[in-house]
Amino acid sequence: MSFVSLHCHSDHSLRDGFQSVEQMLSYASALGQTAIALTDHGTMSGCGEGFRYADKYGIKFIVGCEHYLVPDVTIKDKFNQHIILLAMDKTGYRNLNILTTMAHSENNFYFKPRIDLSMLDKYNEGIICSTACIAGCQSKIPELKAIFGDRLYVEIHTNTMPEQHKANVEWLKLAEKYDVPFYAATDSHYTVRQQATYQEMWQVGDYQNPPDFYMYDEDEVRKALSYLPHDVIDLSISNTQVVADRCDFKPELGNNHYPKSPYSSPKDEVRMRVWKGMKEKGLDKDATHINQVKHELGVLEKVDYFDYLLIISDMYNHCRSNGIRTGVGRGSVVGCDVAYLMGITGIDPIENDLIFERFAHTERVTPADVDCDVPRSKRQDVIQYLKDTYGHVYQVATFNKMAEKAAIRRACEAFNVSPKHTNAISNLFPSIEELDKCDDLPLIFTLPDEFDFFKKTAHQFLGKLQNYGTHASAVVVMTTDPYDFCAVERFSGTNGAQYNLNYDFHDLESMGLLKLDILGLETLDIIENTMSLIKKDVTNTVPDIDNLNGDDKSVYRLLWQGKTAGVFQLEGNTVKDVCSKVEPKNLGELTAVVALGRPGSMDAGATDEYIARKRGLIHPDGETVSHRDVILSDTFGCMIYQEQVMKIVQDCWGLTLGEADMVRRAIGRKDKEVMQKVIDDLSKRRNSWNMTNAGVHALLEHISFASGYLFNKSHSAAYAYTAYQTAYLKAHYPYEFYTALLNSNIDQEKAMDYIKEAQEVLGQDKEVVKPVSITDSKSEWTMDGNSLRMGFTYIKGVGNAKFSKPTRDDEMGLEEFMNKNINLNKQVCANLVKAGAFAVDPQWGLDYIDWFKTAHKRETECKERIQHYKGVGNDKQVQSWERKLQEIPSAPEFSSYSTSSSTARQMQMEVLGMSTIPFWLEYDRSLCNNKIGIFSVTKISKFKTKKDNKDMYKLFGMDEFNNMRELLFYSPSRQAEEVLQNLKQGDVVLIQTRRWNNDGSLWCNDIVMAKKVA
Ligand SMILES: [Zn+2]
């Protein structure tokens, strides 16, 4: 006789559970339980982890769920009763998945996932049911018995709440009356008793569990139920084992459930597509490609990837024939020549010196993994295609576990720390380790033990499931429904409810399901939208963006200058800086930039080393050119790619590339023990480089150190090409590119960064951004000659509001606009006026809208009443309402307004974050010429030059075309310095300029304050 916990919650019950599935299983195993059931509230999403850890802890894992049972799911009512359902076998598991999916479906979900008796009636086979807790379904025992028969149990609970004692006695009477067996349940919400406090902290304001809902051992169960007769206690315990023995379900792992491609011989089909690709690319006489393809096809057949590659190839062909742009690829598949020739990837692996074995080899067969990029706006179309072709496609859930910073912040929430102090604590302690080092925090935690308790709480919160999400790229493709494997659960995301497979994709993959990575990449939308704006040239062509040769100087110049807004992967400040320092001049060097711009490489000093070597400041070590230097020659003797390590071990120790990839994997795991084994193995082999033992050790040490930052070159090269594509469009079609960029999925703040850069790059002597205009603008940004015309969506508070445009933009235009859009939100109208969409005095515009909205309402009312009273023949009332109609005030007089330009500018700033109204209208500009310009100051800073320690001033100013300029003063004159030192934001100055820099900044000589016109 031994006790088995059949009612347990994990952190998948979110705020109501305070143990991970792994903790739960490992603890139950330590207690000597033979089995354990997971019964989270309304979700089976923890079961994937349950299967994963059951073998590890040598315990039988029972799949279950504590569902919400309602009288009738078609009625939207919050009342529900808890019910425990456990899967006995394959059929039960499938039914439980169906029930859970139904509970989460749009129709049945109402605050909670809900099921009712009619659903249980249909899908009860293979399921054991029990009546659950004090919020349970004991009142439904007769109905449940009719459905489940001898598969129904009554639970009695071990907690010490006084009402529980009474309930247990009551429930035992029901069990006897209806002849239903019973068992003891602990309803564990955490592992050990001491965690009760932390669980309470974890819940913060949610439903509370009193402090004895932990994992009991058998003695504790007996003690807790000691007020019941001995034989009842014995039976309640032995029945848990009976139930555990009745349940025996384990998912089948390792079987392949991939959909098949529709071809009778996938091998012949792949071969055919490869040769076709070779012909099209003019490579059918190229011996290197021919030999490589032969080698790859042999390996791909052995590892059984043909169907997989055809499924992807078909998907890409579908995209191409439907005008959906596909990416050049990412990850190790980019090293596969077969994939390149089939059109799955877009860069030539031979030309880029990539290695196929990084993707596939026979030394270790793994599921094929090809990442597919499609435009963000087209991702659903691609998923729909897969659905139409294979039957079932689902997105996949993600489980966001609490990281260190989040755990500290959540602890702050539990301790009621103010938001201000929470931010301070979060900045002070980036990790829990840092937090532990601190002894006290007197301003926030005044009691001596409180801070200590706080630290323990943060520790306890670490790693707990925080919330569910939807995987950005993973989709599972099946030819059958998913219920043999998992359920479909509802997750509330930022875009409303999402319905996802409820296990981690790794768990789904190990059940043999096909996961495809389809990422919606905004950059592809930007490329596509730029291309559609580019006018065909005289030869009726647009640039062949997929076949650029990568040596365009103007493209690299842009990158050196750090003008990388919208350039794929090179936007971040760090990588932008690396790019300026490396000064790449071909795709190979750009590939290095992508690898070197990552934190790992920077921290290890590899980035600086590369830059120094490229500039010739350091030469490769060694007297003569070594074998190693030959392999590393592309990167100036620096080891930065995993592929380089593969080539070194291949060349030096004669390993096959497959074996070399195993070495790479071992190194990549960053496990000291594994690493040492690799070093020992290789040291024993004969090396063909004639290295001494010391030399071998030094090389392996170096590889081991570099393993911390080495990057996949296939991935880097593909990213570099996409970066180049975007930079190419930007260099040659800047207006088209910036228009597409501004129309991408960004907020106003990001858009302003882009606008600023566009002004620097394009606006040397012209207006780059044209203001929003009610007649000329569209909802999106458009190209307007050599300018970018602001779109309505850019205006704060207007967004995607729909309205009809007037035929003119003056005061009559506003009148027409209001009449055409009578029901349009007042704020939208006002913000259009503030943005300057109408060529009217803005204050008049706002007053007019006010007047229109009130007067219109009143007028409608009067006219309705007049109509009504005319109908009933009440002349007196008719006259009275006609008088009221006459009394409605007339519109404000246009000519009596004269709003100052600075007020109008302020209104624009409010809704656009910038202003297109000239700031200089009120200033004397008689001195201005092509050397002297007028600027409005926004920011000023002073520093010393590094070279000669002279004073430098840098100020940001708006020029008369409203473009933001960087103005530089080097060692200014005494008079100029006096002006510079006293400048404030908003000051208007006249500046004498000397020359333009390439990056759009200006060298300046002189500066004086501008005078207002009298
Ligand atoms: Zn319950």
Ligand SMILES: [Zn+2]
């Ligand atoms: Zn429960």
